[in-house]
Amino acid sequence: MSNQNIDVAKKRNSWGRKLKYIIGFSVFIWLIIGGIYWKKTSNQPKEEYSQWSKPVPVRVVPVQRSNLDVEIKAIGTVVPVHTVNVQSQVSGVLQQVYFKEGQWVEKGQLLAQIDPASFKVALAQAEGARQQNLAQLNNAETELARYQLLFKQDSIAKQQVEQQQALVNQLKGQIQSNRAQVDAAKLQLSYTRIYSPIDGRAGFKQKDAGNLIQANESTALVTITQVHPVYVQFAVAENHLTGLREALKSGQQVKVSAWDKAEQQQLAVGQVQALDNQIDVSTGTLKLKAVFDNRDDSLFPNQFVNVRLSAQTIQNAVSIPSDAVQHGAKGTYVYVINKDHKAEIRSLKLGLSSNGQIEVLAGLNGTEKVVLEGIDRLSDGKEVQIIADDQPHPPVMESAAG
Structure with a gap:
């Protein structure tokens, strides 16, 4: 191996040792810093994050003792009170309607007019027949008077007098019948004018002027x-x-x-x-x-x-809002706040209810305060924080995941 290669290898070894020293020193420094931080944090008191251990905010209402009006x-x-279907009692053409739909009408007020021409003719005929029979009666009575005079003079037989008397009686009967026919014709004529039978409000008219109306048909002229x-x-x-x-x-x-x-x-x-x-x-x-x-x-x-x-x-009744009453396995109950600001379960016997208030027959004496809002987080003996009426509503408990 040449001298040049040996020098390069020595330099590499030297840098490698220096790098190990630097990394080891850095790790040592971070360990020291971490130990100091852990010591400081371990000396601080632990913060309580559980909302379930805090007093429960609730809104309370006093128990009332007063007269309870049961509704x-x-x-x-x-x-x-009355509903009248106004119908015609005679048949004929509707000539005129005198009311407006939805109008207030009074008893006896004219509502409609049916053509009276045929009924006037029938009345005239009945009156003519009556006058004819009246004339015959007058003549028969005159004859009867003459026969009675002749009978007294013994000029005629009694049978003639009796026959004339029977004729007079017959004509009297016919005149009475004629009188009834005249009255019936007048009545039919009066039915052509339809009046309101009661005070009331008129509905929609079912017939217009010019229509033919049948007597007592199913469709009324108007309903009042x-x-x-x-x-x-x-x-x-x-x-x-x-x-x-x-x-x-x-x-x-x-x-x-x-x-x-x-x-x-x-x-x-x-x-x-x-x-x-x-x-x-x-x-x-x-x-x-x-x-x-x-x-x-x-x-x-x-x-x-x-x-x-x-x-x-109910005189001098003990009552509470119905929303404060809870229902459980042991019956109905409410949460009452004691002097230590803790919730107590109080079993109740209830009576009648009215307008959101319910009568308490047993379980309360009228001096307590019962919980109205915040009940879902309460339990027997749980400490509470009373919220005033002008403060926001008690907060809703969030889940642990939230």
Whole structure:
């Protein structure tokens, strides 16, 4: 091997040793730095990251002790007090219509006119026949008077007098029949003018002027509904029957309010008018009918409304929001906050409910505070943090993966 090659090999060995020293020194320095950092961090207290060990934020409400108005909610239908299908009692051509569709009409108001010409002719004929029979009667009575005079003078036989008397009686009967025919013709003539039988609102007309109308046909000329007052018909569960019957028997007015579909606006206030005479066995409900004055026309026939019936008032009742009540294997319960700000499970016996409040028969004395929001994270003995009403809602617990 030449001297030049030997020198190159020595230089390579020298650089290799230097590189190993540099790498070893760097590793040593990093080990020292890592040890110092570990020592500092190990001396610091560990931070608790588990949200489950922290107090649970909750919103509470006090238990109320006051009069509880029990309301029964139902869906009702507005029913007119009277609905009349106005029909013609005689046949003829409709000459004139005197009402407008949707117009308010009064009892006795003229609605329509049917051509009276043929009925006037029939009346004239009946009156003519009556006058003819009256003339015959006058003549027969004159003859009867003459026969009676001659009979007294023993100039004629009694049989002639009796025959003339029979003729007079016959003519009197015909005149009575004529009088009835005249009255019938007048009645038929009066039917050509159609009047409103009730106060109410007229619907759409089903016949126009110029059409031929048949007597008592299936299609009415117009329908009139009476809506002052108006009824609302609805059904309640049969377990309310006893209380309602007792209230009505005692003369008490059972208040009923009608609300719109969204239950945001009260439309009218009335009272129970009557109970049905039997319970519907298929649904277990009892039909009721409430009457409303409806002078402002807030209720419309066949309209669906939400009904609230004031069934009874429970004096000095202990009540809580229905949303605070929980249901478990041991029954119904609520979470009560004790003086140590910890949650306690309190079993309840519940009564009637109304407008989001429910009566507590046993389990609370009226001085406690129950948890309304944040219940999903609570357990018996869990420490809580009470959130004021003006603060944001309690946060929802996120999963560990989040």
